[in-house]
Amino acid sequence: MMLVQRRILPWRRIRSARSFSSTPARALIRSIEDLPDRIKPSYVQRPPATLLSLQWPSPPRNILITKKKRTPGITESLVEYTTHLSTTYPSINIILPPESAAEVHEQLSFPVYTYKEPRPDSTPQHLSDKVDLVCTLGGDGTILRASSLFSHSATVPPVLSFAMGTIGFLGEWKFKEYKRAFREVYMSGASDAYAKLEVPEHLHSTTDPRTPASTSDPLDQPLSYNDIRGKAMGSNRTARILLRNRLRVGVFGPSGQRINSTHSDGDTYALNEVIVHRGSSPHLKIVDVYVGGRFLTEGVADGMIISSPTGSTAYSLSSGGSIVHPLVPSLLLTPICPRSLSFRPLVLPAETPITLRLGEKNRGREVEVSIDGKRISGGMGVGMEVRVVGEEVRTADGDWVGGVPSIVRGVNGLEEREEDHWVGGLNALLKFNYPFGDQDADGAGR
Amino acid sequence: MMLVQRRILPWRRIRSARSFSSTPARALIRSIEDLPDRIKPSYVQRPPATLLSLQWPSPPRNILITKKKRTPGITESLVEYTTHLSTTYPSINIILPPESAAEVHEQLSFPVYTYKEPRPDSTPQHLSDKVDLVCTLGGDGTILRASSLFSHSATVPPVLSFAMGTIGFLGEWKFKEYKRAFREVYMSGASDAYAKLEVPEHLHSTTDPRTPASTSDPLDQPLSYNDIRGKAMGSNRTARILLRNRLRVGVFGPSGQRINSTHSDGDTYALNEVIVHRGSSPHLKIVDVYVGGRFLTEGVADGMIISSPTGSTAYSLSSGGSIVHPLVPSLLLTPICPRSLSFRPLVLPAETPITLRLGEKNRGREVEVSIDGKRISGGMGVGMEVRVVGEEVRTADGDWVGGVPSIVRGVNGLEEREEDHWVGGLNALLKFNYPFGDQDADGAGR
Amino acid sequence: MMLVQRRILPWRRIRSARSFSSTPARALIRSIEDLPDRIKPSYVQRPPATLLSLQWPSPPRNILITKKKRTPGITESLVEYTTHLSTTYPSINIILPPESAAEVHEQLSFPVYTYKEPRPDSTPQHLSDKVDLVCTLGGDGTILRASSLFSHSATVPPVLSFAMGTIGFLGEWKFKEYKRAFREVYMSGASDAYAKLEVPEHLHSTTDPRTPASTSDPLDQPLSYNDIRGKAMGSNRTARILLRNRLRVGVFGPSGQRINSTHSDGDTYALNEVIVHRGSSPHLKIVDVYVGGRFLTEGVADGMIISSPTGSTAYSLSSGGSIVHPLVPSLLLTPICPRSLSFRPLVLPAETPITLRLGEKNRGREVEVSIDGKRISGGMGVGMEVRVVGEEVRTADGDWVGGVPSIVRGVNGLEEREEDHWVGGLNALLKFNYPFGDQDADGAGR
Amino acid sequence: MMLVQRRILPWRRIRSARSFSSTPARALIRSIEDLPDRIKPSYVQRPPATLLSLQWPSPPRNILITKKKRTPGITESLVEYTTHLSTTYPSINIILPPESAAEVHEQLSFPVYTYKEPRPDSTPQHLSDKVDLVCTLGGDGTILRASSLFSHSATVPPVLSFAMGTIGFLGEWKFKEYKRAFREVYMSGASDAYAKLEVPEHLHSTTDPRTPASTSDPLDQPLSYNDIRGKAMGSNRTARILLRNRLRVGVFGPSGQRINSTHSDGDTYALNEVIVHRGSSPHLKIVDVYVGGRFLTEGVADGMIISSPTGSTAYSLSSGGSIVHPLVPSLLLTPICPRSLSFRPLVLPAETPITLRLGEKNRGREVEVSIDGKRISGGMGVGMEVRVVGEEVRTADGDWVGGVPSIVRGVNGLEEREEDHWVGGLNALLKFNYPFGDQDADGAGR
Ligand SMILES: NC(=O)C1=CN([C@@H]2O[C@H](COP(=O)(O)OP(=O)(O)OC[C@H]3O[C@@H](n4cnc5c(N)ncnc54)[C@H](O)[C@@H]3O)[C@@H](O)[C@H]2O)C=CC1
Ligand SMILES: NC(=O)C1=CN([C@@H]2O[C@H](COP(=O)(O)OP(=O)(O)OC[C@H]3O[C@@H](n4cnc5c(N)ncnc54)[C@H](O)[C@@H]3O)[C@@H](O)[C@H]2O)C=CC1
Numbered sequence A, B, C, D: 001m002m003l004v005q006r007r008i009l010p011w012r013r014i015r016s017a018r019s020f021s022s023t024p025a026r027a028l029i030r031s032i033e034d035l036p037d038r039i040k041p042s043y044v045q046r047p048p049a050t051l052l053s054l055q056w057p058s059p060p061r062n063i064l065i066t067k068k069k070r071t072p073g074i075t076e077s078l079v080e081y082t083t084h085l086s087t088t089y090p091s092i093n094i095i096l097p098p099e100s101a102a103e104v105h106e107q108l109s110f111p112v113y114t115y116k117e118p119r120p121d122s123t124p125q126h127l128s129d130k131v132d133l134v135c136t137l138g139g140d141g142t143i144l145r146a147s148s149l150f151s152h153s154a155t156v157p158p159v160l161s162f163a164m165g166t167i168g169f170l171g172e173w174k175f176k177e178y179k180r181a182f183r184e185v186y187m188s189g190a191s192d193a194y195a196k197l198e199v200p201e202h203l204h205s206t207t208d209p210r211t212p213a214s215t216s217d218p219l220d221q222p223l224s225y226n227d228i229r230g231k232a233m234g235s236n237r238t239a240r241i242l243l244r245n246r247l248r249v250g251v252f253g254p255s256g257q258r259i260n261s262t263h264s265d266g267d268t269y270a271l272n273e274v275i276v277h278r279g280s281s282p283h284l285k286i287v288d289v290y291v292g293g294r295f296l297t298e299g300v301a302d303g304m305i306i307s308s309p310t311g312s313t314a315y316s317l318s319s320g321g322s323i324v325h326p327l328v329p330s331l332l333l334t335p336i337c338p339r340s341l342s343f344r345p346l347v348l349p350a351e352t353p354i355t356l357r358l359g360e361k362n363r364g365r366e367v368e369v370s371i372d373g374k375r376i377s378g379g380m381g382v383g384m385e386v387r388v389v390g391e392e393v394r395t396a397d398g399d400w401v402g403g404v405p406s407i408v409r410g411v412n413g414l415e416e417r418e419e420d421h422w423v424g425g426l427n428a429l430l431k432f433n434y435p436f437g438d439q440d441a442d443g444a445g446r
């Protein structure tokens, strides 16, 4: 077990991972390494061409919660949320990023787990082995940042995202729905096996200080065996998953060696896109584009975007790309301010490798490379390449792996399918095809 | 004087143009030919690069009023408006299009004037010699139709447009403002000479049935000498005019002869645009484009638009053209669905002649030609040309002529310049750069 | 057997389908009904995410050949091509459309088969039961027309297309390559079973007048058992197939009944797109768009396109749509001249149903509906709907069905994969990202 | 007089500006201050709406010549060109930028003049008081750089630009035409007064080493009185000027004070555009846009361009702006990658002031500001503004001032007007509406 000095890193010296009852809980920040191993859910698609159903083999235990920075009120929400989880789902362990952990752990009556900040261009260790479920409090940027914690992992835990303030395009749930949302996810696909859930002893005591004496909301009741028997949603009542395909991105030097990779196999996964851009250089850049191993074109432009369908509503949209539904298995090639009248954006099969190469013609040294809005240190020089291919999300056996499993509103099997998130977002958020006319003046519309 | 049988055309046999007091006024539809000649205002620009000021040499008398078709309540508004004008400005003569005249004259206690429906591709006779001011009740389409009544005239009377229901992009005033709006226009630039206005005798009698017994609104008071003395706006308090440049359009046959022209000099003026289009032919058309007499390009497309800056927010906008402020002296060449990746819309100097020629390569016979949304009968065959140039709106002496003088909100010199119509319209009507995000949900915006 | 009088329809009274040796062959036009039933090839994809391999269970026999209209020299090419096939592959039967058959059969020394012109909105009978392979001589339009002959069939025979004059985007082969191209297709995937091919007796006689006395080109040699043994390409040397997904289109009346359908199940398949368009009406149309059964938006526009990825380089491109690779399983929704600043084209999953509905707001009666550039008679009135979904091209068992199996250049397994057709077409035909600058002047490029 | 040490700056200690005959000419670099004052030409427009005619009151004397950097062969061309000028037009003085002067003066047999490198964000002193004519050897970038030497001057000398290698969009002449081009410019509008030109004495001597013994090209003959008499082009045969309007740009701090201005009145003139851009910040910037003093919109984007019509074919084009003819008096507002579906580019009247303001919402500190591709040091922080208005190019008296007077091909009055530069450039350089199809394959075109 890793023990760390408070002075150095924000965790407390602790005697034993399970000894939190003997010391005041609030002081503790524990290491993620102490947690039990990750529980991987499975995903079922039935009928074909629909969203997936989330199915836990046993209840999730290790919950990573991330939040937006510099947002008023967000810390209070984080405390409220973690307290609810800890009170209602006593077997759950809360994981927070180091900064959040340091910020809030003294306000909490239960231990939190954290990890070490990774080096630049790296991801934190152990996350992908320990985290069962990710919850984000924030906007699209917070989801991107959470997803980038797993940008070197082939499988990302399901992500439950709460919008704080305004709804984003990737996000889904309003924060005020958090109790219901979490309950649905927690119980998703629960079978009888679920009933084997071990309920910690102290929950049977009525004097547990963490349990409010009386509460009218069943979602606030600690979840015990009995609760579950009645409420298990069953394998037909499951949280719905939109599996967002990612890009696999590698950066290579002029002689073909990998660059900027801190781990063995080397690729980085992107949720939105990878971008090469002139950055602060005032001059056009010249990027050779290869598709499926063949030379396609020489792009003379501010930059070039290779985007997932998810990213089609992000930077690619601003650069004139089409809007592509996240379930279309594809890659988008969208130029940024191309010096050409005829560089129409392209939509290519997800399995087609695309390479961007910085040819000899470029003046100056470097272009900037960024993944999901985060710059890769070092950028890209003449002769270097960015190689991209769509992530595979289905094994030969038909199992769903990879992607970012995003939990969307509505529960399969339980109720009428709600308003489609994506179509709704087009209208409500992107103001897609917003009608002309003086609606407000006379209430009459066009 | 022209006398017409009621059976044939909607005007009444009348004995004398001035004899209306001896027969019940309501029965009369008179000929526009009986009216005194047109009073032409002048336009002053001071300081440079601002809107123009409208200045009447003497009060306008002959008012043409047009309305939208098939719109509930619009006939009532027309009756209300003409009654107000007739009551308050007794020296004013109301001109209505034949159909409107027939529809409403029995509801009116004063005579209305009208003209004969022109033949196809023609404009009504006498309008441009008689009409001092045009008022439209409707939307952009109504303004376009009113303007097309003068599409063979070099000078169009000022146009005061009232939106019925929803505000349009060309229109300006809400109908509920009609009293103030008309008063401002009527008095615009009124000098002392204005006081010579002859007030009809009956107005001094208090028993005139048309005058409401008592009214609190000064804008309802018949306008007599005394009224004017106090209220004359003076040459510094004038209605503001946006002079909308038109296009001069000619259609020519393969051997250079004019086509579709019913009048001597032949050109037709367009307010928005002239369009050639494949219409119901399923095939691409091939249009040769000449700019300034030189071959520019062969357009292979659904069609081609040559637009005024005013028309830049109409069809050209839908086809991907830029938005051009109506005061930029220019012509827009915008292709409709061009079979090319590189046919970017062009903005050319207003004085550059543009020719669209239907080359030999075209399959089938005809493309459709339309001006301001109205098809020219016959269309255009192989070898035919549409020739366009921007209308000149300033003489060598600096006088302002031509264009469609559109009366916009706000009075020069009187008050703080109000919200710029055009910028306001971009935001309110075209939803220009409408912000992303979930404004409604949380009231928080982006 | 169907016998038809020459005067009425262009086929000859013939005694027996097999009796052609006793009468001069050139006079005969036979009915397609006389032909043996279709031989359906299978398609194999190995490795994944590549083009398919064509595999005939036995050699194709019934070849439909279509040609472009009104093109100089094309009839000569048709005669040359059919003569080559008949001479070199004696067991082959040539099928021509009625008009072509009538035009050329007197120049041929062998019988041709044909079918009856279908009624409007119908497809010819028997074609899908009899045709093993389609060859087109022409351009993209010719391929579209050939494909529309099968627009009511779930399976289309492989299509081998020869460009006459200029290469099109859908087409593939140059006419001068026809011998090699046909041989590759004919032998594609040939296994040992192929060797059982029965060689007509007369071919062993050296006096057959159809065989040139001596020819140096092995591709001109009649294909006998021996030839095949040496030249069989084997199951690893196969013609490459790009399976172009089609759209399934249905038109429905206000009360949900099918319109314009002459056959039972009713849907029509489109290769490029289905379009609704204002046609010759000068006014904007208002089209309600539903995606996946939910209301997406009210489009106010010239029209609306639902396109396959194949059609993404056709009308959709002209209307501003992205270019989508034919192997991306998707549907494109592209508006034509939308009266909106914010109607960005959409790319949706192929399996998502899209409905276009003509709402009550539309002025005038009708919009035009066209499929692959051919107008559907009757158009579409208020309350009517066009319903579209992507064709499924793979059965649950993983077999490839449906689509238009387009034979592309290069032979799997035989040689290095040639230049990718699609990427090549972007550059060579669409002038994709055509570089700026004065290339010609100094040969130096930018 | 300014004397500079060779070691420090590339000018030689010289005794007197006119003493060059006593020392070997080649060693000399003189100060621009020694030159006679600038001769300002006038510009005449006749007929209206055409290009201007250049008219010198007396022959130009002080010629500034700039060249592209790092281009093979360019130094040789510079030597060739200056030698020709010096030999043929003995009264001419050659001005070179300091770096060029140092590089080539030892290869020249005549003195060159130069100036001191300015401080950042400044322009060189004296240039606008001394330079009669600017010649550029290079591409568009070279013209932009030359124009920026006068970016604080209200009047720019005429610019004669020679393309080296490839033709640019702003440039005009091929280098091989330099003799004729210069002669035309030199003599443009020459009247009888021109004949007073003093011919240096040594030119009458036949032994002047700079004169080739015999030359067949009359353009190589030193220009003496006699030459001129015969060849004076007269006031009707003049070089044609395209007066390219510039933008007047000011940068202001949060409290309204001018920023980055090293001179009194403060504004900087731009030929192409002024840009604000996120630069190397990975986040969207939020720019408030004011038009004519009124708030137009909040742009959320990579950046924002305010462009002249000249700049419409530069960065604005890449960002989706329309192509605007340089003679349309207008400003373009074009967003760079706006996070909006509805931010269509705008074309505004040249006299409308536009302000870009960096609001409080921006994360991070700075956006980059660049003028004609050159970054302004310091960038722009929260609360700062860029204010832009079109330069006025005509005085109240109708005189033409300001702008960048660009000498275009063809001579007014002398010959048939040649191919319009701008239309030609669209086709030849921008590949405007480049036709689809397989032109090369069969030479047949579409
Ligand atoms: N994405 C883009 O299109 C970018 C464009 N630029 C443009 O580059 C200009 C600066 O030029 P350089 O220093 O040479 O930079 P550069 O090396 O980035 O080249 C700019 C390119 O734009 C062309 N160009 C410049 N002005 C033009 C005009 N008015 N019309 C047509 N083409 C034009 C040049 O020929 C050159 O090909 C800036 O004023 C800006 O307009 C600068 C950065 C990015
Ligand atoms: N404004 C436009 O772009 C229009 C396009 N069309 C297209 O024309 C098609 C019908 O073709 P035709 O009867 O020959 O009409 P047509 O004579 O109007 O020619 C259509 C052009 O589109 C090309 N084309 C057709 N399908 C293509 C594809 N999938 N990819 C790239 N290019 C393609 C053809 O080579 C031809 O140049 C329709 O399916 C529609 O897509 C039809 C009308 C207008």
Ligand SMILES: NC(=O)C1=CN([C@@H]2O[C@H](COP(=O)(O)OP(=O)(O)OC[C@H]3O[C@@H](n4cnc5c(N)ncnc54)[C@H](O)[C@@H]3O)[C@@H](O)[C@H]2O)C=CC1
Binding pocket: B139, B140, B141, B142, B144, B168, B169, B170, B272, B273, B310, B311, B312, B313, B314, B315, B316, B318, B319, B371, B372, B373, C282, C283, C284, C301, C302, C336, C337, C338, C339
């Ligand atoms: N796809 C399109 O965008 C089409 C546009 N039109 C436009 O419609 C005009 C004729 O109008 P209607 O007879 O009422 O036809 P319509 O019933 O098709 O309506 C045209 C629409 O354009 C608006 N409009 C007209 N002129 C405008 C302007 N200058 N700026 C902004 N909006 C404007 C009107 O308010 C109306 O919403 C034509 O001049 C043409 O510009 C016509 C056909 C198709």
Ligand SMILES: NC(=O)C1=CN([C@@H]2O[C@H](COP(=O)(O)OP(=O)(O)OC[C@H]3O[C@@H](n4cnc5c(N)ncnc54)[C@H](O)[C@@H]3O)[C@@H](O)[C@H]2O)C=CC1
Binding pocket: A139, A140, A141, A142, A144, A168, A169, A170, A272, A273, A310, A311, A312, A313, A314, A315, A316, A318, A319, A371, A372, A373, D282, D283, D284, D301, D302, D336, D337, D338, D339
């Ligand atoms: N000009 C542009 O449009 C730019 C866009 N970006 C995008 O921002 C992303 C990074 O996000 P932040 O760090 O928050 O940067 P940020 O502060 O620049 O905000 C990016 C905006 O994009 C939205 N967004 C992110 N992903 C989205 C998606 N998949 N669909 C729809 N909207 C989405 C966010 O809600 C936010 O409004 C990058 O992945 C890139 O796509 C980054 C720079 C410029």
